[in-house]
Amino acid sequence: MFQPNFTISAATATALMAIEADRQAIIELPIHADVLAALRETARLAGTHYSTRIEGNRLTLAQVAEVIAGNHFPCRERDEAQARNYYRALEQTEALAAAGGSITELELRGVHGLVMSGERTPTPYRSGQNVIREAATGRTVYLPPVASDVPELMADLFEWINTRLCASDLPAPLIAALAHCQCATIHPYDDGNGRTARLLTTLVLHRAGYGLKSIYSLDEHYARNLNGYYTALTVGPSHNYYLGRAQADLTGFLNFFCDSMAQALRSVRSRAAEVARTPGTTHGGAVATLRQLDPRQRRTLELFRESAVVTGSEIATHLGISPRTANTLIRSWIARDFIEINNPSRNKRTYRLRPHHGHLV
Known part of the structure; x- marks a missing residue:
């Protein structure tokens, strides 16, 4: 089974305490159903925009909202399809989380199918070697495990996730962070690995009770500190999975992830509290969504x-x-x-x- 190497640093412990405080405050906020729907839609659109922007999508947040509403932009078909597919995958991830039970490989493979094609057909794992290169220089940044090892590594990861969620012996944000890191490390697909790893994170957090009705997104905080995100994912003494990457210390990624999550919850807590205090927002139709x-x-x-x-x-x-x-x-x-x-x-x-x-x- 996957055995991650990490320690819980003082910075991570501080971030975890902030996450718990904001989580409880958000749970206790009196938010009307219409307001909640608006916040949820805003978070979905933000998640779609920022997660695809990390992959090079050129649509702005406002344009993503228009695409999801059915509008089009000339010569931007690829970006539009990527945004539509991710939005559908995010909706499916939320639906899977609400269903409860163990998290399965088949579920994530179906999510990846939505990410890549807009169809829920489960995607098979890659059959060949892939290499992550630096765009500017062509330098090899990361050499993932060989394709023949991917099925066993993914099975081990899901066994670890479900065991930890059932035992509750680790804080849920740490389980989500480690799942994210390991999925990205295995790189089970030829394409779409980053988006799928981020959706797996969302699924783990929601199943563990940290979904908070889908009114926050971590992707914005990754996108706004992209160098920090990639640096945190780049661990170990070598770019080769078999030369130390598999046993690398993941403490740095936990620090980055928990700090990002603390920022996200702090932001949504402030926004939700402001909306809850605003006169008129406790009645139907008072808060607009981007689609309106x-x-x-x-x-x-x-x-x-x-x-x-x-x-x-x-x-x-x-x-x-x-x-x-x-x-x-x-x-x-x-x-x-x-x-x-x-x-x-x-x-x-x-x-x-x-x-x-x-x-x-």
């Missing part, structure tokens, strides 16, 4: 992610429209309760999102 916004509104969210307040000229420039058209649009958005005036001064007028849209940025 039109394309220009979704694109404008990108501005509000950079700054809490924006000017009319910034909106015009960002959307590529004239100031007069922007002013007309802004008036309609104020009437539709999308934005509000922050500074009413004629020469320095600025706008901010309405509070019930705050969870979207």
